[in-house]
Amino acid sequence: MKMIILQDILYVSLLIGLSIPLGIYIYKVMTGQNVFLTPILSPVESGIYKLMGVKCDEEMGAKRYALSVLVFSGIGFIFLWLMQMLQGILPFHEAGIKGTSWHLAFNTAASFVSNTNWQAYSGETGMTYFTQFTGLTVQNFVSAATGIAVVFALIRGLVAKEKKTIGSFWVDLTRTTLYVLLPLPMVLAIVLVSQGVVQTFGPYKEVAMVENGAVQTIPLGPAASQIAIKQLGTNGGGFFGANSAFPLENPTALSNLLQVLSILLIPASLCVSFGKAVKDSSQGRVIYLVMMFFFAVSLIAVTASEQFTAPYFVGAAASANMEGKEVIHGAGASSLWAVATTAASNGSVNSMHDSFTPLGGMVLMFLMQLGEIVFGGVGSGLYGMLAFVLLTVFIAGLMVGRTPEYLGKKVEPYDMKIVCLLVLVPPLVTLIGTAAAVSMPAASSWLTNSGAHGFSEILYAFTSMGNNNGSAFSGFNADTVFTNLTGGIIMLLARFLPMTAAIYLAGNMAGKKTVAGGEGTLSTSNAMFAGLLIGVIFIIGALSFLPALALGPIADYFTM
Amino acid sequence: MMGKTNILRPAFICFCVMTVLCGILYTAAITGIAQILFPKQANGSMITVTLKDGSKKEYGSELIAQEFTKPEYLIGRPMGTSNLSPIGKEQKDLVQERIEWWHSIDPENTAKIPMDLITASGSGADPHISPEAAQYQTARIARERNISEDAVKALIEKYTTEPFLGIWGERAVNVLKVNLALDGLL
Known part of the structure; x- marks a missing residue:
């Protein structure tokens, strides 16, 4: 246990230490300043603008920005949908992999375009190398870039004074990709390969096993390149079916540390960028602290549950819960990863969440149900959190009877309607999806576990899709027409409704004038505000999901 | 416009x-x-051995578990994933079966069985077991192969990886490498 505490302290220290310089770097990139990569990348950047036929100083209003996001994502969606169905006749189909069914392709396309990376397929048997790197890897990059672009549009809206525009989506997308999302994974991917993550276009290998001579297939592929961006872009979709539990995807203690660090790195850095961009670091710090608070509490709860509440078997040595966990990661690094991946909307796993203890599994579910705002997805986590900040400002304003203000901008009814959309869409689609699945006659045949834990498998699946996380209680058989279709629609709604709302919020905020704060203005950077914000997040999450959690993990715990 | x-x-x-x-x-x-x-x-961290006649043979990937069931080998974790709840009845029955299997191949051993030997991993192909799980099997392997326990322990020690920086991750024994070494191939 002492070791685990040390591991967690090392992790949090590294995360905070790295997020500050990276946050400042991202701020500079997104405000058009020169950085050390500018001399190399600016010719590429201007070349791309020229090809697209856009000018880098041509800004957009909210409507145009939102349409650009939707059209760009729509093209990616259609392209990926078709590519999967046609992969049997496209290059690199040597492993005998055929085109997928239309509904699985629909689900996977929705999943990767929405930065969810829910996987109803298994990489080594379901997708060709070609689909993986020209289809899935590309969405790993651009869906992450879209998230970062939109949060900066919102930040510009908050900072601007009586402006009609919030930046250019094409410039935001290009700069994020070139300066942030491409360089980081290049370094990470090479280090991962040095640890044993595979990176080749060569075919799968077959060996005769030592004891019985039976043939074992070793799946290979261009994995490290995709895994690096899957972690850094809070995507989470594994190259192989078992994700980062699979040794060829995450072979050593060091590869595990780097990957789990990458999960939270950019979302945490964006809090720092936010503080810089609004010219008040304490505003970023308060958000960072609130996120860290939820993260730390969850980490302690899950680790303790895995370490101390494992069942006892007669004849076996008492130990932590090792079902579904790898020996080199143990209960400590597995719990840490599980909390990081559900706090961020990453969804990659290095252990099987289905086999976590009931209370451990419940915390993971609840972290997603909070709306993926505890660090959350790259960009989307921060704009989701800013919606909760505005909600808190509004509620506090009601309590003292003053017009609520945030960063000198009045928060008015139109803004609150948008905030409600941002906050309520994920829980709504999650609960509707779960209810629909449970009422399907075939539902029980999709499950591995019986009883309350079986219900948890369904609740987890729709929580994961409804909050764009992508991890699973993998006992749930996801590849059915019903789940592929409803899940695909849910992922798209949970991603693009709040995202469009955030862009319109940005547009509306940009048009307002800034008012100077007075004596009675509620401070949004002190401990009292942090406490209020924590309370609001917790109450909304708990009110939405306690009844469902009671039927699943809580019932599971009490029947053990 | x-x-x-x-x-x-x-x-x-x-x-x-x-x-x-x-x-x-x-x-x-x-x-x-x-x-x-x-x-x-x-390319998959393959273990390639140069045989006596000079030819090379690939025995597997050092990162992917192979199935071992014979008592003269170091035996790894159960193959495949279960996704079962750790407290469910299905899991309890399965673990009970595994405990009985361990007792059947080594009836003299009355020590408590380490947890990793009776639970499935997340990947279903975990190449490692804990040092305790290896320790649990040394006497049996030495007896079956007519070698000293110290010789077995030395091989296990040789193929044990340490945590990164001494604190990150867990100590782990690579099962395939130990077995190839026991067979004189590595």
Whole structure:
């Protein structure tokens, strides 16, 4: 246990230490300043603008920005949908992999375009190398870039004074990709390969096993390149079916540390960028602290549950819960990863969440149900959190009877309607999806576990899709027409409704004038505000999901 | 003021550029660098043994578990994943079966069985077991092979990896490597 505490302290220290310089770097990139990569990348950047036929100083209003996001994502969606169905006749189909069914392709396309990376397929048997790197890897990059672009549009809206525009989506997308999302994974991917993550276009290998001579297939592929961006872009979709539990995807203690660090790195850095961009670091710090608070509490709860509440078997040595966990990661690094991946909307796993203890599994579910705002997805986590900040400002304003203000901008009814959309869409689609699945006659045949834990498998699946996380209680058989279709629609709604709302919020905020704060203005950077914000997040999450959690993990715990 | 082509054209071109840049060029660059700098790791960390007649043979990947069931080998974790709840009845029955199996191949051993030997891993192909799980099996392997326990322990020690920086991760024994060494192949 002492070791685990040390591991967690090392992790949090590294995360905070790295997020500050990276946050400042991202701020500079997104405000058009020169950085050390500018001399190399600016010719590429201007070349791309020229090809697209856009000018880098041509800004957009909210409507145009939102349409650009939707059209760009729509093209990616259609392209990926078709590519999967046609992969049997496209290059690199040597492993005998055929085109997928239309509904699985629909689900996977929705999943990767929405930065969810829910996987109803298994990489080594379901997708060709070609689909993986020209289809899935590309969405790993651009869906992450879209998230970062939109949060900066919102930040510009908050900072601007009586402006009609919030930046250019094409410039935001290009700069994020070139300066942030491409360089980081290049370094990470090479280090991962040095640890044993595979990176080749060569075919799968077959060996005769030592004891019985039976043939074992070793799946290979261009994995490290995709895994690096899957972690850094809070995507989470594994190259192989078992994700980062699979040794060829995450072979050593060091590869595990780097990957789990990458999960939270950019979302945490964006809090720092936010503080810089609004010219008040304490505003970023308060958000960072609130996120860290939820993260730390969850980490302690899950680790303790895995370490101390494992069942006892007669004849076996008492130990932590090792079902579904790898020996080199143990209960400590597995719990840490599980909390990081559900706090961020990453969804990659290095252990099987289905086999976590009931209370451990419940915390993971609840972290997603909070709306993926505890660090959350790259960009989307921060704009989701800013919606909760505005909600808190509004509620506090009601309590003292003053017009609520945030960063000198009045928060008015139109803004609150948008905030409600941002906050309520994920829980709504999650609960509707779960209810629909449970009422399907075939539902029980999709499950591995019986009883309350079986219900948890369904609740987890729709929580994961409804909050764009992508991890699973993998006992749930996801590849059915019903789940592929409803899940695909849910992922798209949970991603693009709040995202469009955030862009319109940005547009509306940009048009307002800034008012100077007075004596009675509620401070949004002190401990009292942090406490209020924590309370609001917790109450909304708990009110939405306690009844469902009671039927699943809580019932599971009490029947053990 | 805002024609549709005004958005469609940049969107389509942007998507094509990103596909070439982030899909094809990025993947190709990483593959090229990986194959030059780390050819062994990039191709699956295969264990290749030069046999007595000079030919080379691949015995497997050091990162993927192989199934061992005979008492003279170090035996790894159960193959495959279960996704079972750790407290469910299905799991309890399965673990009970595994405990009985361990007792059947080594009836003299009355020590408590380490948890990793009776639970499935997340990957279903965990190449490692804990040092305690290896320790549990040393007497049996030594007896079956007519070698000293110290010789078995030395091999296990040799193929045990330490945590990164001494604190990150857990100590773990590579089962396949120990077995190849026991067979005199490594």
